[in-house]
Amino acid sequence: MLNYFLSQFFGPASRMRANTAWVGVGCAALLGAAGAALAQSDEPIQPLPTDVRLDTKKVAIGERLFNDKRLSRDNSIACVSCHSLAKGGADGQVSATGIGGAKGPINTPTVFNSSLNFRQFWDGRAASLEEQAAGPVHNPKEMGSNWTEVLAKLARDGALVDQIKQSYPDGLQAKNIQDAISVFERSLTTPNARFDKYLRGDKSALSSDELRGYQLFKVNGCVACHQGVNIGGNMFQTFGVMGDYFAKRGDATAADLGRYNVTKNEADKHVFKVPSLRNVALTAPYFHDGSAKTLGDAVDVMFKYQLGRTSSAQDKELIVKFLYTLTGERNGKSLQPTDQLTAR
Amino acid sequence: MKTVTTPTLYALIATGLVAALGFLLVQTRAVDFDTHNEILSSLRELKQMDAEWNVDVLRAKTGLSSNYDKVANPLPLIESLKTTLNTKSRGYWQGHADSNVRLVGMLDAYSTLMDRKIDGIERFKSQNAILRNSSRFLPVAATDLAEATRTSSIAADKKTSIERTLTALLTDTMTYSLTPDALLHERINTAALQLGELTATLPPAVAERAATLVAHSGMVLKQQESGARLLAELSSLPTAKAIDDLSDAHTQENEKLLINQQRYRQALIAYSVFLLLLLGYAAWRLFGNYRLLNQAHLALQATNQNLKESQAHLVQAEKMSALGQMVAGIAHEINTPLAYVKGTFSVLKDQLIPIQELVAYSYGITRLMSAPERDRVALNNQLRCIAVSAKNVVEGNILHEMLTLLKDGIYGIEQISEIVLNLKNFSRLDRAKVSNFSVQAGLDSTLMLANHLLKNKVEIRKDYGQVPNISGSPSQINQVFLNIISNAVQAMPERAGPNIITLRTALENSQTLRVEIQDNGNGIQKDVLPKIFDPFFTTKPIGQGTGMGLSIAYKIIQEHGGKLLVDTETGIGTVFTILLPIKAAQPAAEAVNDSELLFAA
Numbered sequence: 001m002l003n004y005f006l007s008q009f010f011g012p013a014s015r016m017r018a019n020t021a022w023v024g025v026g027c028a029a030l031l032g033a034a035g036a037a038l039a040q041s042d043e044p045i046q047p048l049p050t051d052v053r054l055d056t057k058k059v060a061i062g063e064r065l066f067n068d069k070r071l072s073r074d075n076s077i078a079c080v081s082c083h084s085l086a087k088g089g090a091d092g093q094v095s096a097t098g099i100g101g102a103k104g105p106i107n108t109p110t111v112f113n114s115s116l117n118f119r120q121f122w123d124g125r126a127a128s129l130e131e132q133a134a135g136p137v138h139n140p141k142e143m144g145s146n147w148t149e150v151l152a153k154l155a156r157d158g159a160l161v162d163q164i165k166q167s168y169p170d171g172l173q174a175k176n177i178q179d180a181i182s183v184f185e186r187s188l189t190t191p192n193a194r195f196d197k198y199l200r201g202d203k204s205a206l207s208s209d210e211l212r213g214y215q216l217f218k219v220n221g222c223v224a225c226h227q228g229v230n231i232g233g234n235m236f237q238t239f240g241v242m243g244d245y246f247a248k249r250g251d252a253t254a255a256d257l258g259r260y261n262v263t264k265n266e267a268d269k270h271v272f273k274v275p276s277l278r279n280v281a282l283t284a285p286y287f288h289d290g291s292a293k294t295l296g297d298a299v300d301v302m303f304k305y306q307l308g309r310t311s312s313a314q315d316k317e318l319i320v321k322f323l324y325t326l327t328g329e330r331n332g333k334s335l336q337p338t339d340q341l342t343a344r
Numbered sequence: 345m346k347t348v349t350t351p352t353l354y355a356l357i358a359t360g361l362v363a364a365l366g367f368l369l370v371q372t373r374a375v376d377f378d379t380h381n382e383i384l385s386s387l388r389e390l391k392q393m394d395a396e397w398n399v400d401v402l403r404a405k406t407g408l409s410s411n412y413d414k415v416a417n418p419l420p421l422i423e424s425l426k427t428t429l430n431t432k433s434r435g436y437w438q439g440h441a442d443s444n445v446r447l448v449g450m451l452d453a454y455s456t457l458m459d460r461k462i463d464g465i466e467r468f469k470s471q472n473a474i475l476r477n478s479s480r481f482l483p484v485a486a487t488d489l490a491e492a493t494r495t496s497s498i499a500a501d502k503k504t505s506i507e508r509t510l511t512a513l514l515t516d517t518m519t520y521s522l523t524p525d526a527l528l529h530e531r532i533n534t535a536a537l538q539l540g541e542l543t544a545t546l547p548p549a550v551a552e553r554a555a556t557l558v559a560h561s562g563m564v565l566k567q568q569e570s571g572a573r574l575l576a577e578l579s580s581l582p583t584a585k586a587i588d589d590l591s592d593a594h595t596q597e598n599e600k601l602l603i604n605q606q607r608y609r610q611a612l613i614a615y616s617v618f619l620l621l622l623l624g625y626a627a628w629r630l631f632g633n634y635r636l637l638n639q640a641h642l643a644l645q646a647t648n649q650n651l652k653e654s655q656a657h658l659v660q661a662e663k664m665s666a667l668g669q670m671v672a673g674i675a676h677e678i679n680t681p682l683a684y685v686k687g688t689f690s691v692l693k694d695q696l697i698p699i700q701e702l703v704a705y706s707y708g709i710t711r712l713m714s715a716p717e718r719d720r721v722a723l724n725n726q727l728r729c730i731a732v733s734a735k736n737v738v739e740g741n742i743l744h745e746m747l748t749l750l751k752d753g754i755y756g757i758e759q760i761s762e763i764v765l766n767l768k769n770f771s772r773l774d775r776a777k778v779s780n781f782s783v784q785a786g787l788d789s790t791l792m793l794a795n796h797l798l799k800n801k802v803e804i805r806k807d808y809g810q811v812p813n814i815s816g817s818p819s820q821i822n823q824v825f826l827n828i829i830s831n832a833v834q835a836m837p838e839r840a841g842p843n844i845i846t847l848r849t850a851l852e853n854s855q856t857l858r859v860e861i862q863d864n865g866n867g868i869q870k871d872v873l874p875k876i877f878d879p880f881f882t883t884k885p886i887g888q889g890t891g892m893g894l895s896i897a898y899k900i901i902q903e904h905g906g907k908l909l910v911d912t913e914t915g916i917g918t919v920f921t922i923l924l925p926i927k928a929a930q931p932a933a934e935a936v937n938d939s940e941l942l943f944a945a
Contacts, residue, residue, distance in 0.1 A: 044410035118416040127423060219484065221477030227411035234416035235469040242559065263463075271470070307477060308563070309485070309556055 044227040047196035048328065054187050057167045062184025065177055070153045072143035074099050079181065083111035088282025088335065089188065094290030098142040105255040107290040110283050113276055115186040117233035122288045124236060124273045125262045129182035147174035190279055190328025190335060206325055213322025216315050221307050225274045231326060233276040240270055242308030255288060279335060281324045295320045368615055371608035379436050380598055384591060386429045391587040393418050401465060405472060405575065412469050426455065443597035450593055454586040464578045471574060475567035478560040479521045485560055486514040489553040496550050509539045510557060517561045524568050536561055662892040676796045677763045685756035688749045695746045702733040766792050779815040783859055784808050786818060787847050790825040797833045802843045809850040811857050814926045820900045827893040828861045828920045835865035852923055859922040867914040
């Protein structure tokens with residue numbers, strides 16, 4: 001009887017979905033079997049593009065600036081200080097550490113694949129990476145500086161000024177620094193995760209457990225929010241749909257209010273940008289408050305407060321295994337540390 | 345009322361005309377069709393995107409899209425199109441206040457609408473995710489509950505009623521999630537309540553699962569409602585109409601702009617014609633003025649010519665006057681020795697009578713002596729006569745007297761000759777420059793010629809130093825001396841004391857010679873002093889002076905590279921100081937010509 005309902009309600013949906021052919025996701029998809037391509041078009045998660053074309057000179061300038069501590073008041077902090085490319089594009093801390101050891105209010109989001117987020121910051125207050133770059137520079141608990149100060153310092157660096165002048169005719173300017181950094185950040189995508197390979201038709205890329213994890217990820221509704229190319233990062237969602245996470249956790253902070261801080265709209269209280277799950281195995285601790293130490297903890301919280309149920313220990317383990325397959329490559333090398341590989 | 349000067353007035357008028365031209369030019373500046381088209385194409389693109397976005401939202405809603413990338417992706421493009429539209433449109437309508445107000449108002453309204461739409465779509469995504477999660481999980485929750493119920497140890501009839509209720513709840517909720525209606529809503533609430541009551545006292549495995557199912561069912565109801573509300577709200581947002589309105593308004597305003605521009609262009613043409621006419625009038629006036637000016641110029645030229653001729657006449661008159669004075673002087677000077685010679689000669693004529701007598705007797709005797717027959721009586725008589733006559737001549741010392749008289753006569757003639765020589769020296773009619781001119785000799789010649797002026801009236805004192813000869817034109821320099829000396833004489837008052845003119849020569853320095861002519865006359869009045877070297881200036885009654893004397897003197901000294909200075913003290917006298925270079929400076933050719941003109945006449 002139930003099966004009847006299931007087929008009644010999901011059968012037509014499956015048929016309808018088959019109509020929405022997803023075209024042009026990359027060469028790998030086209031090379032794969034037609035069946036695989038069709039299967040892929042069906043999936044709510046899409047692989048990262050492998051080919052990102054950028055102005056390499058600007059990327060070089062951006063990389064230099066990304067690592068430049070002069071962007072902070074006391075020359076102690078660069079972008080890379082919190083967005084360490086060796087630590088999954090984040091810092092592995094509960095919350096960010098700024099100049100003079102100041103503790104930031106929120107967990108550092110990864111810089112990897114940030115160009116695929118529809119907005120920046122946990123509360124989505126920046127519409128673009130260019131806009132985002134100015135944020136930490138001015139935040140008194142992060143870099144604690146301002147453009148006038150930064151430009152004055154950088155202007156003394158003739159080599160840098162020349163390098164910028166080559167790509168930006170109007171030379172050393174705040175907007176050009178923002179642009180160069182954002183171009184560099186656009187280069188920080190992590191394609192060819194094992195799951196992406198699977199999506200492109202390489203069925204052997206995932207183990208059966210991992211595949212089972214993916215099925216659970218979908219069946220349990222995780223995919224309702226964590227979907228798209230970036231497996232999240234394209235929508236807002238209330239933290240605590242099916243339960244009051246913040247009452248349970250206690251110690252309410254201003255950052256907990258999320259998007260409300262931007263819109264002052266009551267309905268936006270505790271609303272956050274759904275974070276991308278790419279490279280999620282590298283970016284513990286989790287959530288805006290860094291409260292979940294492990295992926296298992298994070299999955300538990302999500303089940304309880306977002307999905308309104310509890311998962312079995314086995315399901316949780318499988319889902320976590322699936323999440324490990326989302327770790328991608330940078331410059332052709334997997335970001336997954338060797339100890340994680342063996343642990344799996 | 346403030347008086348405005350004519351040039352200021354003209355400047356104001358000209359500025360006004362140019363400003364009017366500028367205004368018309370600005371008003372007729374080409375309409376930027378590129379920008380216009382870009383704005384319209386941005387609007388079209390926005391509309392297209394808006395329509396596609398609506399479709400994407402519906403696809404997400406119906407589950408046709410499995411993720412929200414398509415719903416999220418247009419955001420940056422919409423943002424950039426909005427920015428482009430805003431800047432372009434504001435730029436385009438800058439300076440057209442009415443259009444600007446209208447379009448900026450519409451743009452702002454559209455922006456607000458779009459922000460509401462973006463916000464609505466964000467909410468829709470969140471809401472839809474929850475709805476889909478719950479509706480997707482609902483069958484699983486129902487299966488779980490059915491399983492738990494089956495395996496539990498509760499009564500069979502209760503199992504059946506739980507299963508019936510949960511099936512009804514599931515069916516109704518799933519139907520509701522597709523086609524919501526109030527009746528269904530009511531039934532779901534009843535079923536949920538029933539299920540709650542049925543399972544309240546059952547073991548947790550069943551009760552908790554039932555609660556989960558009820559919670560998700562409730563979530564479906566809630567999200568379905570809010571989703572429907574959101575979509576209704578979204579579809580009621582007239583973004584497409586706002587874009588159409590913007591497009592229409594933009595086109596309308598642009599047409600107005602074109603019509604306006606057309607009008608201004610016509611005005612510009614009319615104004616240009618007006619300006620051309622004005623210019624023509626100005627040119628005509630200018631030509632008239634030019635003719636007047638030319639006439640005035642010719643008249644002035646004629647006047648100037650007359651003046652030059654008058655001046656030449658006056659110079660000539662001055663020369664004639666000087667000549668007249670000279671002639672009077674010369675006549676007087678020559679007259680004295682001439683009378684003297686005349687007297688001498690008449691005495692000589694008288695003295696010749698006894699000698700004539702003696703010669704006649706002597707001739708008589710030679711004739712008597714040579715006759716064939718001598719007449720002794722006549723001879724003796726003749727001899728007696730000769731003796732008387734000869735005695736008369738010898739004793740009367742007549743020949744000696746005659747010699748003396750002849751000497752006197754010659755002296756008189758020499759005197760005349762000297763005067764003539766002086767005259768010649770003075771005038772040097774050849775006017776050639778000489779390199780060995782002695783100013784002292786010049787002064788002396790001048791004094792001699794002016795003697796008739798000075799005689800019995802002025803005492804001349806000479807204080808000549810050892811000075812070398814200089815080069816210069818004697819006749820011209822002498823004229824300077826004469827002019828100054830005759831002025832000095834004329835300045836002497838009638839008085840008891842002696843009138844003295846002192847002439848001094850000295851070396852000023854190795855290159856310059858100084859000549860001073862000092863009188864102890866009345867001096868020159870202070871108000872007159874600055875004008876004494878001006879041509880035609882004179883203090884003498886009309887007809888007695890030409891007013892050219894000192895001006896000519898000044899010019900001559902200047903041409904010689906020298907200086908003519910004057911120092912005067914009323915009631916005490918005047919000193920004219922002439923400084924002359926010993927070696928003549930090369931005078932400019934022009935100056936020579938000028939002096940030729942001045943003195944050749």
